[in-house]
Amino acid sequence: MKRLNYFSFFWKTLSSTHSPRTHDAALLFSVLPYSATAAGVASTTGKHMFMAQYLVDSCGFDQEKATEASKLLNGIQSRQQPDSVLTFLKSYGFDDASVKRLLHYFPKCLLLDVEKTLAPKFRAFEDLGLSPSDIVHLVRSTPSTVQIKHERTVPKIEFWQGLIGSKDALVKSFKSNRAILAFSIEKKIQPNLELLRECGLDGPKLAYILRNRPLIVTHNPDFLKSLISRAEDLGVPRTSGMFHLTLCALFTVSPEKFKMQMELFRSFGWSDDDFVAAFQKCPAFPLRSSMTSQRTMEFLINEAGYASSYIATRPVLLTLSLERRLRPRHRILATLKSRGHCESDYKVTGYMMLSEAKFVEKYIILYKDRYPDLGELYASLKHTNASDSGLQ
Numbered sequence: 001m002k003r004l005n006y007f008s009f010f011w012k013t014l015s016s017t018h019s020p021r022t023h024d025a026a027l028l029f030s031v032l033p034y035s036a037t038a039a040g041v042a043s044t045t046g047k048h049m050f051m052a053q054y055l056v057d058s059c060g061f062d063q064e065k066a067t068e069a070s071k072l073l074n075g076i077q078s079r080q081q082p083d084s085v086l087t088f089l090k091s092y093g094f095d096d097a098s099v100k101r102l103l104h105y106f107p108k109c110l111l112l113d114v115e116k117t118l119a120p121k122f123r124a125f126e127d128l129g130l131s132p133s134d135i136v137h138l139v140r141s142t143p144s145t146v147q148i149k150h151e152r153t154v155p156k157i158e159f160w161q162g163l164i165g166s167k168d169a170l171v172k173s174f175k176s177n178r179a180i181l182a183f184s185i186e187k188k189i190q191p192n193l194e195l196l197r198e199c200g201l202d203g204p205k206l207a208y209i210l211r212n213r214p215l216i217v218t219h220n221p222d223f224l225k226s227l228i229s230r231a232e233d234l235g236v237p238r239t240s241g242m243f244h245l246t247l248c249a250l251f252t253v254s255p256e257k258f259k260m261q262m263e264l265f266r267s268f269g270w271s272d273d274d275f276v277a278a279f280q281k282c283p284a285f286p287l288r289s290s291m292t293s294q295r296t297m298e299f300l301i302n303e304a305g306y307a308s309s310y311i312a313t314r315p316v317l318l319t320l321s322l323e324r325r326l327r328p329r330h331r332i333l334a335t336l337k338s339r340g341h342c343e344s345d346y347k348v349t350g351y352m353m354l355s356e357a358k359f360v361e362k363y364i365i366l367y368k369d370r371y372p373d374l375g376e377l378y379a380s381l382k383h384t385n386a387s388d389s390g391l392q
Helices: 002-015 022-031 036-059 063-070 080-091 096-105 107-111 114-127 132-141 150-164 167-175 185-198 203-212 221-233 243-252 255-266 272-281 290-303 308-312 315-319 322-338 348-352 356-363 373-388
Strands: none
Touching: 036 063, 036 080, 036 096, 063 096, 080 096, 080 107, 080 114, 096 107, 096 132, 114 132, 114 150, 132 167, 150 167, 150 185, 150 203, 167 203, 185 203, 185 221, 203 243, 221 243, 243 272, 255 272, 255 290, 272 308, 272 315, 290 308, 290 315, 290 322, 308 315, 315 348, 322 348, 322 356, 322 373, 348 356
């Protein structure tokens, strides 16, 4: 009855004048206790506040991100629906960070029906041979796999597995957060594969590229063409056995970083031709940071005693770990020489390039009866150097 009285008053107010005054409108809204519009706004705000707080408490969102994401989740009015999704994801091994990453990308995941949508999707992935942990890595690398129908995702997984050659190699890409499934096979992948095959890269060489730098075929074909031109300009023809390794290196090393590395090695006496020749032999050495390259060169020249020109012809040394290989092995050889062994001029590439098992057998175990301290020294050197470099 009260609401009817208010509307009666409202009608009389409007009838008293052809042009309602401002203070009449103000009076109206001061008398009405609650308008339908206000009720709607309050209801919507309440839903936003509920979901915003849920995202903060249950998913680790900060308040700003939670408020933004909650606007997409108006349909949720209780914990039952989002709890069912979180429980399902955690049953597959999703940790809090993985859940948060997924929901940042796709908040509406909390609206999905577990039995009708999520469970069939994940079962389809398992039917391809993916384990629960593999599925976690897949979703972390490409969150859109939860958003789109699995009928579209499954053929992409099968396509990439056929290209790379094994499920384990494909999962390794997922673990590296390479979002290879996010790209169109027809528009991006296939044209780039054709370009690589035109360069004579097929079989094991193509598989190497796709395993180690799969994102190389996810860019526009013009990008790959420019990469091929860079390799040829550096004197590595398509017929070279190093061409696929060169493309992988140049994909990682921008032209700017390449120039910076060239300038660094000039400071050690290399010419630009020396640098390019070294790159042709070992395309991986410019991939390291300038600081790491500088420290390695300083060690090889100042401590190990090798000439800069000697290193330029053996650039593979610059790809080895200073802390875990170069310095500990050099110290062992120096110790043996000081005790009257290994007096011949051992080539650094000889003992540095040995596998760990072969090095230990040849330079530690062989002398363990005479020098039992050698093994302890080697272990302590590797441990100390790893600790100093943050690798412990």
